[in-house]
Amino acid sequence: MSLVLEHVSKTYGVGASAVHAVRDVSLAIAPGEIVALLGSSGCGKTSTLRMIAGFERVSAGGITLAGRRIDTLAPAARRVAMAFEGYALYPPLSVGENIGFGLSRRLGRTEIAKRVREIAELLDISDILSRRPSGLSGGQQQRASLARALAREADLYLLDEPMGQLEPQLRAILRGRVKALIKARGLTAVLVTHDQTEANAMADRIAVMEAGVLQQFCPPAQMREQPANLFVATFIGEPPMNVLPLERDGNRVLLAGTIPLSLHSIRLPIARTLVLGLRPHRIKLGEGPLTGVVSSNQWLGDQAHVAIRFADRLVVAVSQAKVPHAAGEQIAFGFAEEDAHFFDAETGDALVGERIPA
Amino acid sequence: MAIAKILRALALSLVLAFFLFPIVWILLMSFQTNEEILRLPPSTFFRPTLGNYIALISGHLETAAGELDITFLHNLWNSILLSTSSVALALLLGVPAAYAFARFRFRLGEDIAFTMLSFRFAPPLLVLLPLSLYFQDLGLNDTYLGLIWVYQLICLPLILWIVRGYFEDASPDIEYAYRIDGHSWWRAFTRIAVPLAGPGIAAAGLLSFIFAWNNFVFALILASADKQPVTVGALAFVTASGIQYGQIAAAIVLSILPTLALALYAQRWLVEGLSLGAVKG
Numbered sequence: 001m002s003l004v005l006e007h008v009s010k011t012y013g014v015g016a017s018a019v020h021a022v023r024d025v026s027l028a029i030a031p032g033e034i035v036a037l038l039g040s041s042g043c044g045k046t047s048t049l050r051m052i053a054g055f056e057r058v059s060a061g062g063i064t065l066a067g068r069r070i071d072t073l074a075p076a077a078r079r080v081a082m083a084f085e086g087y088a089l090y091p092p093l094s095v096g097e098n099i100g101f102g103l104s105r106r107l108g109r110t111e112i113a114k115r116v117r118e119i120a121e122l123l124d125i126s127d128i129l130s131r132r133p134s135g136l137s138g139g140q141q142q143r144a145s146l147a148r149a150l151a152r153e154a155d156l157y158l159l160d161e162p163m164g165q166l167e168p169q170l171r172a173i174l175r176g177r178v179k180a181l182i183k184a185r186g187l188t189a190v191l192v193t194h195d196q197t198e199a200n201a202m203a204d205r206i207a208v209m210e211a212g213v214l215q216q217f218c219p220p221a222q223m224r225e226q227p228a229n230l231f232v233a234t235f236i237g238e239p240p241m242n243v244l245p246l247e248r249d250g251n252r253v254l255l256a257g258t259i260p261l262s263l264h265s266i267r268l269p270i271a272r273t274l275v276l277g278l279r280p281h282r283i284k285l286g287e288g289p290l291t292g293v294v295s296s297n298q299w300l301g302d303q304a305h306v307a308i309r310f311a312d313r314l315v316v317a318v319s320q321a322k323v324p325h326a327a328g329e330q331i332a333f334g335f336a337e338e339d340a341h342f343f344d345a346e347t348g349d350a351l352v353g354e355r356i357p358a
Numbered sequence: 359m360a361i362a363k364i365l366r367a368l369a370l371s372l373v374l375a376f377f378l379f380p381i382v383w384i385l386l387m388s389f390q391t392n393e394e395i396l397r398l399p400p401s402t403f404f405r406p407t408l409g410n411y412i413a414l415i416s417g418h419l420e421t422a423a424g425e426l427d428i429t430f431l432h433n434l435w436n437s438i439l440l441s442t443s444s445v446a447l448a449l450l451l452g453v454p455a456a457y458a459f460a461r462f463r464f465r466l467g468e469d470i471a472f473t474m475l476s477f478r479f480a481p482p483l484l485v486l487l488p489l490s491l492y493f494q495d496l497g498l499n500d501t502y503l504g505l506i507w508v509y510q511l512i513c514l515p516l517i518l519w520i521v522r523g524y525f526e527d528a529s530p531d532i533e534y535a536y537r538i539d540g541h542s543w544w545r546a547f548t549r550i551a552v553p554l555a556g557p558g559i560a561a562a563g564l565l566s567f568i569f570a571w572n573n574f575v576f577a578l579i580l581a582s583a584d585k586q587p588v589t590v591g592a593l594a595f596v597t598a599s600g601i602q603y604g605q606i607a608a609a610i611v612l613s614i615l616p617t618l619a620l621a622l623y624a625q626r627w628l629v630e631g632l633s634l635g636a637v638k639g
Contacts, residue, residue, distance in 0.1 A: 055534050075537040082538050088531035091554070102539040152539070 001066030001155040001188055003029040003052070008061035008071075010047050010212075021047040023212040024061070029190065029205075034182055036191045036203035040235075044212040045192045046085075049158050052190065054078050066155045082158040083149035085192075087141040089133040095144045096120070096129035102152040119147045122177050124170070138165040143174070150181065157182070157189040163198060175201045196236060208232050230275060230348035233341055239280050239305065242315045245345065246274040256311030259290065266337055268351065277341035280305075283317035288334015294325045308333060381614075387607035395603045410608035429583065430609055433591030437613065440577070440587055441570040443506045445563050448513035453559060456518050457551060460525035471518070478515045485511075486579050493580060500582045508576050513566035520565070524558030525551060564624050568617050588613040 010022040022044040029035050037045040050056040052063060054075035063071040070078045081102065089098050099116045107115075120126045123143040133141050142165040149157060162178075163171045179202045182189050193199050199206050200220045207217040208231075216228040227233035227241075234240045246261070247254040253261045253268065255276065268274065285306060292310035304319045308331060317333060325331045342351040387395055389406040414430045458464075459471050489508065490499065498504030532554070533546040541549070552559065574589040581590075592609055595602040 053534070053538055074542065075534065076540045076542060078538075080538060082535070084531045084535060086529055086531045088529065088535040090532065090536070090550075148535075 002031050002064075003027075003156055003188060003190070004064040005048070005052075006062045006064070008048070008051060008063060009059045010044070010051060010056060011059040020212050022051070025209070025212075025214045026061075027207060027214065027217060029188060031188055032183075032186045033204045034179065034189045034191060034202055036193055036199035036206045037209060038193060038196060038199045038206050039209040040194060043209045045209050046160060047212075048209070049082075049160055049190065049192050052156070053080055053082050053158055079155040080158055081149040081152040081154035081156070083142075083146045083160060083162045085161040085164065087133070087138075087145040089141055089144055089148070091133060094130050094132055095125060095136070095140075095147075098133065098144055099129075099147045099151050102148060104153070115151055116147075119151045122181060123147050123174060139167065139170070142166065146178070150178070155188070157187055159189060159191045161193055162191070164193075164195070171198075172201075178202070196238070208235060210235070224279075226350070227277075227341065228350055230277070230343045230350075233277050233343065233350070237279060239316045239318065241341070242278045242280065242283075242313075244276045244278070244311070244313065244315070246276050246342075248274070255290075256313075259311070262289075263337060266340075266342075268342060273345035274351070275343040275345045277343060278315070278335055279339065279341075280316045280318040282335055282339040283315070284334050284336070285317055285319050285323055286332060288332050290334055291330055291332050294327050294329050294331050296327055297323055297325060306331070384607045384610050387603060388611045390604055390607075392600070392602060392604045410604040411612075413605060414608055414612065428594065428605070430588070430591055430594075430605075430612075432584065433586055433588045434613060436585060436591075437571055437587035437589070438616065439502065440505055440509060441567050443502070444509035444513050444570045445517075445567045447506060448510055448517050448566060449559065449563055451510075452514050452517035452562075453521055453552065453555075454547075456521035457525050457547060459518070460522045461530060471522070474515045474518050477511050480511075482511075482575050486575065490579055499580060500585055502585060505577060505581055505585065508580060509570050509573065511576075512569045512573060516566045516569065517559075517562040520562035521555055521558050524555040528554045560624060564620055567620065571617050 005025055005027040008022060008025045009020070012019045012021060025044075025048060027035070037048060039045045047056060051058050051071070052065075054070070054073065058071045061071075062069060065078065065080070089095070090101065093101065096116050099119060100112045103112045103115060116129065117126070120129055123146060125140060125143045125147060128136060128140055128144075133144065136144070142162065146159065146162045149159065149162075163174060166174065175198060191199070191202055203220065205217060205219050206223055208215045208223070210231050216223060216232045218226075223232065223236050227236060230243070234243060244255060249260075253263065253274070255261045261276075290310065292308035292315060295307040295309045295314060296305075297307075298305045299322055302320075304321070304323045306317045306319065306323050306325070308315045308317060315333070323331075343349065344351055386404075388410055389408070390404050391407055391409060394401075394404045414428060417428050417431065459467060493499040493504050496504075498507070528551065533550045536546045536550045537543065571587070572589065573587070577586050578590045583591075583594075588609065592606055592613075595606045595609065
């Protein structure tokens, strides 16, 4: 069901000691959409989730789910299901009973047992259905918690770091299965994670948060190609985007104070201090107008990570092929103009240069 | 290794003998007549008699100086009534309060909790004089209600602080999960939070029961003979014609039986509850 957050804020404490955990966040999530709230710890993503679930009151703003205003309702009345980061399984119940606990008694015993079996099979926990949570590993408890949330019928599914405790291989497999299940049943889900691979793999749209403020809300590909600001640009992508200061000298743009950057197809806004952003994957090595000294060169089996000392900074480049240069050798590099990102150095906002028609 | 084992056993025996000697001595005295107890030189051997117990239970005591009426069984009943009701009331008030202190941050919360604790270390004699004056004005003097009320000074802080630690140890997420599954706040409290803190609640209840049972001075000042517990009732054996050591010993044995039985039964919870709840900051 559709979820709308309108100017939602959360403040803990009052007066000078007040902590603004969430500031004026507005989001609209369409029915059947999977949205990931992505950010480092303390960015406000979990507070946002807890306000949607009803464990925290909103300090300001409103939350609407399936057309109902829910921010004043008790958690029980909101019709949401949640998988907790700390699992929160009921200790005296077996895993199977935990999963079936939230299901309506009206379904009947056989139907409940069938649904528990199905979801357990999907998450590879069929063998532990009769065990108590206390004897299980973190990964097993986490899958049981996820199963309990997904087994329920709700308007909205809140998944708080649902796979953080799983081994990488299993995580990759379950990401696909859980996404397929959510899509097949047409569920709406909000996923909280600090793992951008998980967000990219599962979400239709990603909402990046930092310091309680929503930075950007868009599909994963767009977030990579058109980051809204410097924070999103450096936060998304691994290794992170290289950031180099630009200076203006009349009509010329100087990179690192000295090297003129000739731009043929983009006209930048005038009279600003600028920052140039370059994705490591888009830097071309061995050719180009710039020259630096190789600081380290690592072959990771399928790609090379080359750190280049350039103008007192380290520029990291990723190459699909092996790079012959050893540490200490000079290397030429460059980039295509369409791969360059420009930001306002003061505000951090992305600047869209005006395209010059060829 | 063998020597260490023997030494340890020896040390344990010494400690046990040291701590258990008074209790064993009292147990032995309770089966002797006053004359045998006071005999000089004392003898290790005696003919056990149930006379002391019979006197306590029947309520009549024949002594050389004459007949004495004993209200010991009534005192025992008073002890049970006062301690049980006090603990029940303290649990009723203290467990929800402990939950509130553990889960919610509110204005003056820590100050209120600390004030409750400070009742524990205020000397009773300090409050007794004003209290007895107030009680006379309110008509609470010499009533069960008044005593149970005053006993909250003993029970409530104990329960509040031990149970609070237990609630703080339990993750609130389980309650949230239960609430989001369609249950009210109250049901999450009674069905999830209280059972999870169960061992702590049991330990706190037992401990405050023992403290209430052993209390002497509140009942001595605030109640008359027919409302007094065993601790005060034992004074009746100090008579004009001498101290009835045999009866006192028998009375002590009878009055420690309930707490002893409770403590033995719940020893596991006591240790666990106290070490997890109260000690952990």
